[in-house]
Amino acid sequence: MDNYVTIVLRTLLFYSLILFIFRMMGKREIGELSILDLVVFIMIGEMAVVAIERPNTPLFHTIIPMLLLMLVQILLAIISLKSKKFRNLIDGQPSIIINRGKIDEKAMRKQRYNFDDLMTQLREKDIRSIADVEFAILESSGSLSVIEKLKNDNAESEQGDITIPLILDGNIDDENLKRINKTNLWLRQELKKQGYRDVKKISFCSFENGKFFIDLKDE
Template sequence: MDVYLGIIFRTLFLYLLIIVIFRLMGKREIGELSILDLVVFIMIGEMAVIAIENTKDPLIHSVIPMVLLMIIQITLALISLKSKKFRDLVDGQPSIIINRGKIDENAMRKQRYNFDDLMTQLREKDIRSIADVEFAILESSGSLSVIEKLKNSKEQQKQGDITVPLILDGAIEEENLKRINKTNLWLRQELKKKGYRDVKKISFCSYENGEFYIDLQDED
């Protein structure tokens, strides 16, 4: 009887502990979990199962590594907020799979992403044909973001390009500049015209249809 009571107590305690840990680590949808999140979640889940099964082992032996994993995950999350290079290293970057209706097979090969994957994710978004897609972006989470072609011919003429981030956390995105056939010098000149001389003070800058969206970093 004592064994069963111990299992019940451990289950309830670890259930509440995991809820607290996940709340402290921040809200994320399942499809948006980073590699770090996923690894931590799996390890914490495994530790909880082992702790419930091994009733003779002190509970603190499982609680300490679970809390330690939480601290590590929160620390790495804070680092990723400050460092774009760290985010790219851990999470990777989004890839444009379909660009203006044309499939980029090189991007698919780099991501080891095949046509079966593409068609499956398009069907999940109720899109029957690749011909209906203007842009498809494979996000770092593995989800596919899709922008459909406009049906009306007049609307198609007005349809512009995809929003391209050119500056993130004060760092210029050289790859995105290449995508729109622009240079670092061009970007800096355009920003100077608008009164922005220090790129490092810009938190986010995007470009779409000849228009810039610029957000400065918060002052400490």
């Protein structure tokens, strides 16, 4: 009987502890979890299950590793907020699979993403044909973001562009500049014309339909 009481109490304890840990690690939807998030969540869950199944094991043998994983995950999240390179290393970067209606096979091969994957995810979004897609972006979470073509006679003239970040956290993204056929020098010159001389002070910058969107870092 004592074992059953211990199991019930341990279940309630670890349920509360896991809720606390996940709350401390921040709110993220399941589809937005990175590989690192998923690994940490699985490890924490497995530790809790083992501790509940083995009531004779000291609690601190499980609680300490769980709290350690929480601290490591919070530390990595803080580092990723301050370093885009580290964020790209951990989470990866979005890839444009369909660009202005044209499939980028090179990007698909790089992501080991095949046409069956593409068609499956398009069908999940109620899109029957690739011909209806203007842009398709494979997010770092593995989900597919889709922008459909406009279905009117003036679609070609009115079709907007996709927002591609050129500066994130004060760092110029040369890869995205290449996607819009622009250079690092061009971007710096254009920013100077608008009074922005220090790129490091810019939190976010994108260029769409001939216009810049610029957001400065909080002072």
